[in-house]
Amino acid sequence: MAKVSMTVNGKPASGEVEGRTLLSSFLREDLGLTGTHVGCDTSQCGACVVHVNGKAVKSCTMLAAEADGAEVSTIEGQAAPDGTLNAIQQAFQDHHGLQCGFCTPGMVMSAAALLKDNPKPTEGEVRAYLEGNICRCTGYHNIVKAIMAASGQDVSAIAAE
């Protein structure tokens, strides 16, 4: 067992982990941050996406020990302390960009990373960027629309959600 310490959503967090403990397991089981979901075991589905030092990372594919000393941001840290949703979260609600909610944390975290690098993505750029995030409920229509709306683009010409 080894001790790891990191900053998670702006607060210090530490714990004892096995060498093989994944960051997703550490977040979910040691820190109780169960908003990060695990939907596969091959780094494909993206339900577990968090930000590590500002970059989108699949937390099922990173060891907790590798995140020692890092700044980690999860879905639980996205809304304001008073509960106000951030622009991406709000756009997902406004445009019905989620149904069962299981892929949603990863979608929101990936969308945040996309908009940081590309503040006004085209439809094609959004779809291409989401290649590593699988949703089974929405057919992606309203997810793509929500992300474009969150970037400040007028999505009224896109078919209704």
Add this chain to the structure above:
Amino acid sequence: MPKDSGIGASPKRREDLRFLTGTGNYTDDINLSGQAYVHFLRSDVAHGKINGIDTTAAAAMPGVVRIFTGADFEGVGSIPCGWQVTDRHGQPMQEPAHPVLAQGKVRYVGDAIAAVVADTAEQARDAAEAIELDIEELPAVIDMKEAVKDGAPKVHDDLTSNLCYDWGFVEENKPAVEEAFAKAAHVTTLELVNNRLVANPMEPRVAVGDFNRATGESTLYSTSQNPHVIRLLMGAFVLGIPEHKLRVIAPDVGGGFGTKIFHYAEEAFCTFAAKALNRAVKWTSTRSEAFMTDAHGRDHVTKIELALDADNNFTALRTDTYANMGAYLSTFAPSVPTWLHGTLMAGNYKTPLIYVNVKAVFTNTVPVDAYRGAGRPEATFQLERVIDKAARELGVDPIALRRQNFITEFPYATPVAVEYDTGDYNATMDKLIEVADFAGFEARRAESQQNGKLRGLGVNCYIEACGIAPSNLVGQLGARAGLYESATVRVNATGGLVVMTGSHSHGQGHETSFPQVIADMIGIDESMVEIVHGDTANTPMGMGTYGSRSLAVGGSAMVRATEKIIAKAKKIAAHILEASDADIELKDGQFSVAGTDKSLAWGDVTLAAYVPHNYPLEDIEPGLEETAFYDPANFTYPSGAYACEVEVDPETGKVTIERFAAADDFGNIVNPMIVDGQVHGGIGQGIGQALLEGCVYDENGQLLSASYMDYAMPRADDVPFYQVDHSCQTPCTHNPLGVKGCGEAGAIGSPPAVVNAVVDALQSAGKDVTHIDMPLTPNRVWSALNS
């Protein structure tokens, strides 16, 4: 102006707040004090005799609590099947035992052999690797037609063969169908495969069993679409726990699509082990485990023949289908290729004579059961493909051929035992032509051609039977369950309502849409209504969510219970207002006496019900809580027309979906935003089936597509924005809301549109391609182009 509340409005979903902030409560988020973890050691061969299981070394591994094998479950019941199909000769289907852990033989890759319970999940997994197995591999049967040949290896030694049943429907129609084919002016024949799929809700299955030694009560937390069904099946048939000592909780569930309807062995194991060990036991499926244990879907091999007269009227239809059951009968597996498939073979058409034959076959593969649409996509696909092929053979417009044969008068009794109450198939086709911009197709095709691409347009119709189902009817058809739904409406003293529903929401947004109905009925704000579901301890016996039944059946139960509430509340109001019950009106949350200015607020009446000082105690009881069970009089029949436009790259065979349009008739709509979302999701899955998804076994029964690296899930860049329209509305005539159900339509209606479009594209290049089996991979399309 769109409404901003009540029926027909699209309020933002209230459940989104917890899902968007990471505060949902999915089963894997539940951890009980002192819980142990189970890891299942699964068969890596498709068929084998278990000669020995040596757990000695594994049991000595760190953290191991106990290792269970099939021997521990000899006194435990078999996982039951919920539907008994009767074959063409009046005999019941062959129904093998389905043990919780394998006994004597393993029958598919993934069949559980042993269960290791340990203090941590990692310890359980490590110890499972130390179990020594002596398994004698036996020849496996994978191909259905091979499996039913004489001398084929038997999946179950105690059955007479691998044939579960040979079903004919309607058997008495067979001679007349044969005669119609003999007289036909034209017969179109098509052989096709409806590809085996894996449902793949994004949340893998999880089960947590718990036991309370003080009360003797077992609790199971499970990723289920229908917790009461699990309580009944597991309690009564497997573990022998009476329902009052068994609680099943399905909290937030991350998608179902059918595969979370069924009672699975892992649920029974965790419940059983928690009691045996007096300790909570948790199982979390990995995705790889999900691929080899979640019930799969579809997997039909079909020959369909359509007979037409000289005027192109459909005169008869005949189908011959092999349907894969897998190694054991999953909960509703026998019903899918029969009653959910054969009864839909009329489609939208007045074909007078139909005969459907289905041979259900056991193979050494994962059990196959309902997946979004369940039988209806299989029916729609073959019918709409053969009609398209017929139109091409006859040189007529495929839309005109459909229109000519549409059912136009309702109610309509089909020759396959169902009666459609309402529909307007020309209206949805007209709407489709408009929203899909057929007028602009030729210009788009010309543009594609300039870019070296082949463009095709595919159209099809669909009908489905939803709102499952009238209990007395399905009882006659072999269902071992009633298919009503229930609701208890509890009005609190201060006027708020709690609706405890037997329906279960796992993405459908019931917490938002159900209150819209109640708010309209009473005239109060939706925020005053709370929906409770998913816990057998605080909801009435309900059958859960599948078959697009939640609003049509569960919503109807809720309406009936609310009607009882309103009737009682009016009596209370009449007493207080010193008027006759019949003169009391309820509007906008106010009770008033007709023709007077006397009125009373909703909250005044609800308070009186619980503080009955001025109250007709001699006539009615205090309190305001009512329960209703609603059993539908008929199925509902959503219908529609779908269009897909594809571009095919002739160099690579890659198909791109350029446009997709859907015109649906769902009857009345409660929340258009949610309906659109349901259709989008269904279309996404249908495009997945048509272009990408395919579950593949090799000839030895090894599952080759057991991860997202191998099984192609549709991703955001595989699909376009969809044009969906549900303005054509012929309300259901037999439920109080006039609703039909929208959950499965997209998955039913879209695969034939995609395949019809690709065939159209290839034919536009002069290729005599009449069919390509799904998934239409670049390899298959390129091969068809170059054959």
